[in-house]
Amino acid sequence: MAARPLRSIYHRLFSLSHPFPRIVLRNIGSATAPPSQPEKPTRPIRPPVPETLAHKIGKSIRQPGAISKARVHADVNVVRPKDYWDYESLTVRWGEQEDYEVVKKVGRGKYSEVFEGVHCPTSERCVIKILKPVKKKKIKREIKILQNLCGGPNIVKLLDIVRDQQSKTPSLIFEYVNNTDFKVLYPTLTDFDTRYYIYELLKALEYCHSQGIMHRDVKPHNVMIDHEQRKLRLIDWGLAEFYHPGKEYNVRVASRYFKGPELLVDLQDYDYSLDMWSLGCMFAGMIFRKEPFFYGHDNYDQLVKIARE
Numbered sequence: 001m002a003a004r005p006l007r008s009i010y011h012r013l014f015s016l017s018h019p020f021p022r023i024v025l026r027n028i029g030s031a032t033a034p035p036s037q038p039e040k041p042t043r044p045i046r047p048p049v050p051e052t053l054a055h056k057i058g059k060s061i062r063q064p065g066a067i068s069k070a071r072v073h074a075d076v077n078v079v080r081p082k083d084y085w086d087y088e089s090l091t092v093r094w095g096e097q098e099d100y101e102v103v104k105k106v107g108r109g110k111y112s113e114v115f116e117g118v119h120c121p122t123s124e125r126c127v128i129k130i131l132k133p134v135k136k137k138k139i140k141r142e143i144k145i146l147q148n149l150c151g152g153p154n155i156v157k158l159l160d161i162v163r164d165q166q167s168k169t170p171s172l173i174f175e176y177v178n179n180t181d182f183k184v185l186y187p188t189l190t191d192f193d194t195r196y197y198i199y200e201l202l203k204a205l206e207y208c209h210s211q212g213i214m215h216r217d218v219k220p221h222n223v224m225i226d227h228e229q230r231k232l233r234l235i236d237w238g239l240a241e242f243y244h245p246g247k248e249y250n251v252r253v254a255s256r257y258f259k260g261p262e263l264l265v266d267l268q269d270y271d272y273s274l275d276m277w278s279l280g281c282m283f284a285g286m287i288f289r290k291e292p293f294f295y296g297h298d299n300y301d302q303l304v305k306i307a308r309e
Helices: 006-013 053-060 136-149 182-188 191-210 273-288 299-308
Strands: 100-108 112-119 124-131 158-163 170-175 223-226 231-234
Touching: 006 100, 006 124, 100 124, 136 158, 136 170, 182 223, 191 223, 191 231, 191 273
Parallel strands: none
Antiparallel strands: 100 112, 112 124, 124 170, 158 170, 223 231
């Protein structure tokens, strides 16, 4: 397949006919105020939503005023300087978009489109993650975390950051991994293979936790494995976050089948153990050849499935 300039992909993805029109893709974080909108008619006040069982459980297992604190690596970001974790003040250094060409599309997610690409000056293969319109703060968070973790064991390597000059759409350039789809690979793995790859994944998680970072989206889709080279990389750090003791975080993270119970009962002051639950679900699925291991139809049913196993 002939490679195409990265610029042409931006224009195709984000043309006016695309669900994400160009007007949304103006310079992210621009100080220009949007045009004023006509006032909407006042909606009738809705009655309060009845408290769910998950909310009741969440309230009952935590004493008012009690602060949750991770058992390990709790104070990493307390003792480190603010510029280590203050991603909002990050100044992004942009690379040259013209250095990259797209070969083919390899995946998509809620926040991005992913392509196999090539770095023209060296002819090296790479992965190009074109980000969909999101808050500038979220983009900076992912970049800062990837920069902090660069060189860590089995952490996907961020090679470059570029953006389209017209739409200002950013792209992250990563090392290429010749991945085999987990639905094809996992059934072929031996007992030793399974233990080997879980150990390699544990290395990545231990490293990111030791650096004060939670991944918050561990699942087979985000673990790239080149079985021929026995190489594993933990990818997609878009939901990752810095851990601060006692801080309340968004519970709308991770994929349902890999969500820890704390997310399902709306406990916001969670910690690194969230990733260990997700890894456990993944490990169980590999061992018992059952994917996903806990299969709930919604968050409530997911909690029921966990309790019944």
